[in-house]
Amino acid sequence: MKKTVTFFGMLLSMLLMCPTGVWAAGSGETTTQVPVWLCIPFAGLLLCIAVMPLIKAEWWEAHQPHVVLMWILLMVIPFAVVYGTGKATETVLECIVNDYLTFIVLLFGLFCVSGNITMEGDFAGSPRVNVCLLAFGTLLSSCIGTTGASMLMVRPVIKMNSWRKRKSHIMIFFIFMVSNMGGCLTPIGDPPLLMGFMRGVPFFWSLHLLPVLLFNMVIMLFVFYHVDKLAYRKDIAQGRKPDISKPGTEFHIEGLHNIIFLVMIVAAVILSGVLPGLSAFQNAAGEVMGIHIFGEVTLTFPALIEIVMILLAAFLSFKTTDKSIRRRNHFTWGAIQEVAVLFIGIFITMQPALMLLKALGPHIGLSSPREMFWATGALSSFLDNTPTYLVFLTTAGTLGFLNGVTTSLGTVPVKLLSAISCGAVFMGANTYIGNAPNFMVKSISDENGVNMPSFFGYIGWSLVFLVPVFILDMLVFFM
Template sequence: METIIPAWLCIPFAGLLLCIAVMPLVKATWWEKNQPLVVAMWSLLFVIPYAVKYGVGDSVETVLECVLNDYLTFIILLFGLFCVAGNITLEGDFAGSPRLNVAVLAFGTLLSSCIGTTGASMLLVRPVLKMNAWRRNKRQLMVFFIFMVSNMGGCLTPIGDPPLLMGFMRGVPFFWSLHLLPILLFNMVIILSIFYFMDRRAYRKDIARGLKPDISKPGTDFRISGLHNVIFLVMIVAAVILSGTLPNMPMFQDASGNVRGLHIFREVTLTYPAIIEIVIILLAAYLSFKTTDESIRTKNHFTWGAIQEVAVLFVGIFITMQPALMLLKSYGPNLGITKPFQMFWATGALSSFLDNTPTYLVFLTTAGTLGFTKGMVTSVGTISVKMLTAISCGAVFMGANTYIGNAPNFMVKSISDENGVRMPSFFGYIIWSLLFLVPVFIIDMLVFFI
């Protein structure tokens, strides 16, 4: 099969993204009912031409490889965290004030590196919405929640975000990412300061309208229901760690060094580490539901709508973005990107619209071929610490630029919409990121990567 595919095969991917951006604005009701049909249409518009050009076998192999080895583990992880977090509820007399919201966002940002951006997002999104349910102006809260908790906070460990897990699998030490703490703290100070003044202004408008929280005894009634589900959350985190460590163990490798698994079709194999990860996560979700009273989910306003929407849309995104990823793999090493600031922007810009894990791997591999003699020794070559820092920050930070840049972004949007928060449209959200994130990234470049 040819290594470089024609750019026109990226049209279905662009078409699907355009539908996600535009259809909720022009045909919202129709879009909600017909998302599966639209996703199927754009997916077929990629699969059929690809099959005509390269053969049915190659087309089937490409789709199976994408669905089984990328999408399946992605959606199972999201599903497991969605279920377990939905069975934990925070109750108490907490009023969403600017100071409290900043404190929660800061806590969530740091928590993301411990249980992953998806785990922290699913665990905190409903409590944050509850605390601010009395407020009318709270869109900015959920946007900055996505910025910080769903993205930037995952930069400190391989658990935090999948790209760093891939780096760990290729020889980057587990705790190396803690080197990114000064950059994260730098960004937290800037972004949370901006948020505080925005939220304070919105808070004062709400108070001026006569809105106030229904609190009889402030601070005296706080409890967490379903706390035992933390055990299942730990199970899921352990499953993610195992998925990154088991493939390197001899017992999971054949004589050629390939990871063992179930042979599906041609070169497509569902690896045993992936199967173990899936089984553990599904078991955690099942046990969470079996051991948690339904009243807790009722208090959380738990529905399946958000996970269903993400599952449908992202299977189409994963399938149709394959040509773009193939082009990136073909041209990535020849783009002339040799400086840390170039790696930061290239990795970040593409991670905003493509899966940030393969994007990270492409530029990590590219950096490994640049002939560094000092730095981090990995399985793809020696990479300077500054270069590795730029690639890591670009992949993790700039996933916040769009709703599809990182797994929890769209989930937080969907849950916020369900709870009556008028979130920005697809393009509207990008305007927010252009106004508040890109200037911070420019500062990052000047301070850390030049």
């Protein structure tokens, strides 16, 4: 733990003092100095996301694209000065083509398909019903991904609790569990585990994390039940009652055929991880083939197949579903538009921060499970958890262990791999930007009248309810 604290203290000190730079690996052959001040646009964008809705909400809502573009330019232009126009262009295109494009297409596909499924009935949002919904959604996340489960479950949960005044805590715990923790059991569940699978971690290895997930579920659901029961009693005391005549007697799902399109999207994600390893998709040098864009940037054929399949699933979902279902779901494009705008800025401006992480990762001396758990998790709370996971998995693979899980990056002990995986998946719940579905759930909740906490307000909830659970995880599983 001391090494972890030292590492973050060192990183924070560098950011505050803004020295000339940190030596990082360039293209793999030479070393290139990464000026720490190039991280300022990323920090500035995060600060805008956190503060602007509090001080100028209407202006922020109208001018998000302009603010995002400003921070992108403030990163790209100095980056081009330091590294050259060609390197800057290649970095931005690499980020957009190989990271952001598949990310936003997946979100778009799941958003569209889930919006065409509606669950209705006489179930009212009581503490017991909500516990069951969260438990089901958490387990579902490992089957169709945290994003898929979040998009499928968020509207029914909001609808069943629409009669209540005090309900923001329900969506906060929804983000904690359904949008993050539940994705730890399979490579389908969360992108970091898919990257591990692509590098030799067995597909079903993640089931080793089941005891950790069950441990966390028991604690989180117990706490949630009592928090929700207190809020529920206050709502009832104020005369609020659900509009149902015969509780629990009717329940039906419309648009159920869209499950086919959800499966189609899940299949596309799995194929994106499997196809690159097949010789049919590799050239003579063993590189994955694709469409050359610029420099070393290539849109690979497996990624293109994934994109086409997901967009086709979204198109067929809309064509085969009556628009009345979307109307009952209060379906609008606002949430996906906001996520698309904000995350293009986040993905591009965080590139210097990722370069620093890749440079520092192998040299910070972290080797124990508890250190890897906190380091991976803390950085995954603000950076993309997929590259963060890969940095620490690579670091673990170079430590020279002889026993454990054999990957293409080296042999990693089971306990160490578990710590890295749990850190990346679980701690994405610490902030709204830690995992893509977090912000999507917040946006949909806001659209439907749920008064979600601010950026810093949400972090306060995670500090109170999540961090103590992570401390228990460390003591029980990663010491």
